[in-house]
Amino acid sequence: MSELATLGLARVNDAREIAEMSRDLVEQGLTWSWTQARVQHFISGPESSVVVARREQHIAAFAIMHFGDEVAHLNLLAVAPEHRRQGLGRQLMRWLTETAIEAGVFRINLELRTRNEPARIFYERLGFDELGIVQGYYQGREAALRMSRRLAKSQS
Ligand SMILES: CC(C)(COP(=O)(O)OP(=O)(O)OC[C@H]1O[C@@H](n2cnc3c(N)ncnc32)[C@H](O)[C@@H]1OP(=O)(O)O)[C@@H](O)C(=O)NCCC(=O)NCCS
Incomplete structure (x- = not known):
């Protein structure tokens, strides 16, 4: 399937579907931490953006x-x-990067599970560098790889 997707900001009533995707696609084997309430908080918050592709x-x-x-x-x-x-x-990363540049941010940081090689390659392709391993980052029981990308107006 390769039809077009519609990108936009999430609505509060998207929180449940997003939370369930986080549980199933990102947090497998960990305690579910991105619950519906937490996602709702980020959708409504002035210092965060939640973007969806429908x-x-x-x-x-x-x-x-x-x-x-x-x-x-x-x-x-x-x-x-x-x-x-x-x-x-x-x-999605292009949308958020452009938003970050508009907001005057000069760096994006992120963490991923150390065994998540597809995501490491994905972020590397998008210009992120590896900063190092953070022991116990996930609920004190699993390490993360921290990556970072410096932004400039021409880089979105
Ligand atoms: C990592 C993830 C977000 C990538 O999303 P995606 O929409 O498939 O990525 P894109 O199609 O935009 O890929 C962009 C480029 O990244 C690289 N890439 C993406 N997935 C890759 C994979 N599985 N293996 C190797 N390279 C990959 C490729 O260079 C790709 O370009 P190409 O398809 O033209 O070769 C997706 O695999 C995913 O949701 N994984 C599970 C959740 C997760 O790991 N989230 C990130 C950590 S929180």
């Missing part, structure tokens, strides 16, 4: 970013398996 009324992909004064943090990104390798992850 196909046929369903959320095919989503991303959550928190904006600090100078650094943004990518909290979550997931594309449903049947929609992968069609550029949706890249499109």
Whole structure:
């Protein structure tokens, strides 16, 4: 399937679907931490953006970013398996990167599970560098790889 997706900001009533995607696609084997209430908080919050890609009324992909004064943090990104390798992850990251640049942010940081090699390659292709391993990052029981990308106006 490679039909067009519609990108836009998430609505509060998307929170449940996003939370369930996080549980199933990102947090497998961990305690579910991105609950509906937490996602709702980020959808409504003034310092965060939750972006979704919709196909046929369903959320095919989503991303959550928190904006600090100078650094943004990518909290979550997931594309449903049947929609992968069609550029949706890249499109969501482009949206959030442009938003970050507009907000005056000069760096995006993120963490991923160390065994998540596909995501490491994905972020590397998007210009992220590896900063190092953070032991116990996930609920004190699993390490993360931290990656970072410096932004400039011409890089979105
Ligand atoms: C990682 C993830 C977000 C990528 O999303 P996607 O929409 O499939 O990625 P894109 O189609 O935009 O890929 C952009 C480029 O990244 C690279 N890439 C993406 N997935 C890859 C994979 N599985 N293996 C190798 N390279 C990959 C490729 O270079 C790709 O370009 P190409 O398809 O033209 O070769 C998706 O696989 C996913 O949701 N995984 C599970 C959740 C997760 O790991 N989230 C990130 C950590 S929180």
